[in-house]
Structures are given as structure tokens and as C-alpha cells.
Amino acid sequence: MAKKGRVFSGARPTGRQHLGNYLGAIQNYVALQRDYECVYCIVDLHALTSLTETRELRQNTYEMALEWLAAGLDPKESIIFVQSQVPQVTELHMLLSMVTPMGRLVRLPTFKEKVRQQPDNVNYGLLGYPVLMAADITLYKANVVPVGEDQAPHLEFTREIVRRFNNIYGEVLVEPQILLTQVPRVMGIDGVNKMSKSLDNHIELAATPEETRKRVMQMVTDPARKYRNDPGHPEICNVMTLHRVFASDPSQMPQIEADCRAGTIGCAEHKRMFAEDLNRALASLRARRAELAQHPQMIRDVLEDGACRAQAIARVVLREAKDAVGLP
Numbered sequence: 575m576a577k578k579g580r581v582f583s584g585a586r587p588t589g590r591q592h593l594g595n596y597l598g599a600i601q602n603y604v605a606l607q608r609d610y611e612c613v614y615c616i617v618d619l620h621a622l623t624s625l626t627e628t629r630e631l632r633q634n635t636y637e638m639a640l641e642w643l644a645a646g647l648d649p650k651e652s653i654i655f656v657q658s659q660v661p662q663v664t665e666l667h668m669l670l671s672m673v674t675p676m677g678r679l680v681r682l683p684t685f686k687e688k689v690r691q692q693p694d695n696v697n698y699g700l701l702g703y704p705v706l707m708a709a710d711i712t713l714y715k716a717n718v719v720p721v722g723e724d725q726a727p728h729l730e731f732t733r734e735i736v737r738r739f740n741n742i743y744g745e746v747l748v749e750p751q752i753l754l755t756q757v758p759r760v761m762g763i764d765g766v767n768k769m770s771k772s773l774d775n776h777i778e779l780a781a782t783p784e785e786t787r788k789r790v791m792q793m794v795t796d797p798a799r800k801y802r803n804d805p806g807h808p809e810i811c812n813v814m815t816l817h818r819v820f821a822s823d824p825s826q827m828p829q830i831e832a833d834c835r836a837g838t839i840g841c842a843e844h845k846r847m848f849a850e851d852l853n854r855a856l857a858s859l860r861a862r863r864a865e866l867a868q869h870p871q872m873i874r875d876v877l878e879d880g881a882c883r884a885q886a887i888a889r890v891v892l893r894e895a896k897d898a899v900g901l902p
Contacts, residue, residue: 582716584615589634592776594760594769644863655880765794802840
């Protein structure tokens with residue numbers, strides 16, 4: 575079957591993946607393989623912009639690759655690799671930086687937010703993060719980049735850089751199009767913040783069933799409900815939101831919601847039901863992960879092969895860009 579185009583997407587290596595990673599990106603990565611030629615990158619260079627300690631970077635990269643594969647990414651269908659293993663991206667990053675106004679970078683909301691988050695580590699790489707992202711995308715002539723609506727402005731910046739480069743040097747780089755995806759905002763077990771490892775409010779995909787149950791039982795539910803028999807408000811309950819996604823029998827969810835509203839089931843009961851469904855939903859992924867983890871060299875071979883395939887594309891595109899600029 576003919577593919578619709580080439581997709582590029584990347585994620586920073588944060589180690590073991592959690593439900594937010596799965597619902598926000600990995601699930602979509604797997605689905606896109608059917609219709610697109612996909613290039614998926616573990617962007618370890620991007621990670622350096624916010625890390626002050628890198629001892630776990632290699633292990634985190636391995637863990638991310640392991641769980642991508644366990645979730646269904648197919649190295650026969652997609653190119654899966656590590657950013658730093660394709661050095662051409664840093665050369666293209668340099669070329670693109672020459673056509674990027676510094677004032678535009680400083681004004682980007684993402685840069686301002688990062689400065690607030692890490693005021694003691696405002697480095698050059700952090701400022702140039704969007705340019706490196708543009709190099710990631712354009713190095714593979716990706717014509718489609720899947721993003722949530724809140725991330726669309728980031729891709730528009732890449733499109734701006736491509737237009738500037740092409741206006742100066744000729745039509746060399748491909749201006750990527752936005753593929754809007756329905757990316758849910760997955761709240762953490764605190765019910766207040768987005769699920770995050772740094773906030774320790776996450777549920778790992780690879781957690782044991784018992785660990786999963788423990789984390790689910792810690793989840794904040796309906797803040798307006800103090801006692802078991804109080805009427806519930808499932809529309810504001812984080813457990814209910816996630817349960818709808820992972821329900822083993824979705825047809826039962828309306829009854830569970832009705833029981834919640836009537837106060838005939840309590841939050842603790844509902845959390846036990848959700849934990850059971852969540853463990854059931856993740857069972858095959860966890861089994862596949864355990865199987866793959868027995869063969870760590872195979873994971874490294876997948877990444878090495880992916881890097882070779884990515885470089886085959888990258889060398890051609892970089893050569894075209896350097897020829898256009900006038901570099902030897």
C-alpha cells in the first residue's frame with residue numbers, strides 16, 4: 575500500500591515511559607505506521623539542554639526504545655534511532671541557525687517558560703532548541719509532523735525557518751505540514767498537574783500489577799466528594815477520565831458513572847475497578863517488554879540499524895543544503 579507521506583516525530587529520553595507518554599505520543603506513533611513512512615527519533619541532544627546530570631542518559635535512551643518496541647513500533651515499518659547517532663543533524667542545525675533571527679528565539683513562549691523552569695541553567699542550547707528541532711524535521715524531508723493543538727505553534731516556527739532558508743538559497747528543504755492529533759492532557763495522580771516523572775505523579779507502563787494498584791489507590795478523585803455515599807461528579811474525576819480510556823468493557827462505563835453520581839459506589843471501589851482494568855489493558859505490553867528485555871543487544875541493533883537508515887537520508891539532504899549555501 576502506498577504511503578501518504580513521511581512523518582517525523584521525536585521525544586526526549588526520560589527513561590521508563592508512563593501513561594501520559596503512552597496516550598500522548600506512543601499510541602499515535604504506532605497507529606501512524608499503517609499509513610505513513612515514519613521516522614521516530616529519541617532526541618538525546620535535546621535532553622542535554624535541561625540536564626545537569628547525564629549519568630542515566632544512555633540507560634534512559636535504552637528504556638525508551640525498549641518500551642516503544644513493546645508498545646508496537648515496528649523497526650521494519652519505521653526508522654527508529656537516536657538523534658546523536660546521526661551527526662548530520664548538528665551540521666544542518668548550524669546552517670539553519672544562520673537564517674534564524676535571535677530576537678525571534680528569545681520571544682518564543684517555550685523559551686520563556688524554560689527560563690522560568692530552570693533559571694540557573696539558561697544555556698545556548700536551550701535558546702537554540704527550536705532550531706535543532708527544525709533540523710530534526712527537515713533533515714529527513716518530513717512532510718508531516720503529528721502534534722497536538724497546543725504544540726502547533728512550535729511547528730509553525732520550523733515552517734518559518736524553512737521558508738527563510740528556501741527564500742535565500744532556493745527550494746531545498748521541505749516545509750512540513752501539521753497533522754493535528756487528539757492528544758489528551760493526562761493528569762497525574764495528584765489530579766492537579768500533568769503526569770510527570772519529575773513530579774513523581776506518574777504511573778509507569780512497566781510497573782508491576784501491585785505497583786500499579788498502589789499508585790491508582792493514591793490518585794486524587796472527585797475533590798467535591800468527602801464521603802462514600804456523597805453524589806459523585808465523574809466529569810471532574812481524573813480516575814474516571816483514565817478509566818474511560820482503559821476500560822476492558824467500555825459498555826459498562828455509563829453504569830459506573832451513574833453509580834458514581836448516585837453515590838452507590840465510592841471512590842476507593844472505583845479505583846480498585848480502574849486498577850484491575852488498567853493492569854488488564856497493559857498486560858500484553860508488559861509481557862512483550864519483559865520478552866524484549868531479555869535481548870538488550872537486539873534493542874541496540876534496532877537503534878543502530880535505524881541510525882544507518884536515517885543517515886542514508888540525512889547525508890543526501892545535508893549535501894543538498896550545503897550545495898545550496900555554497901559550502902564544499
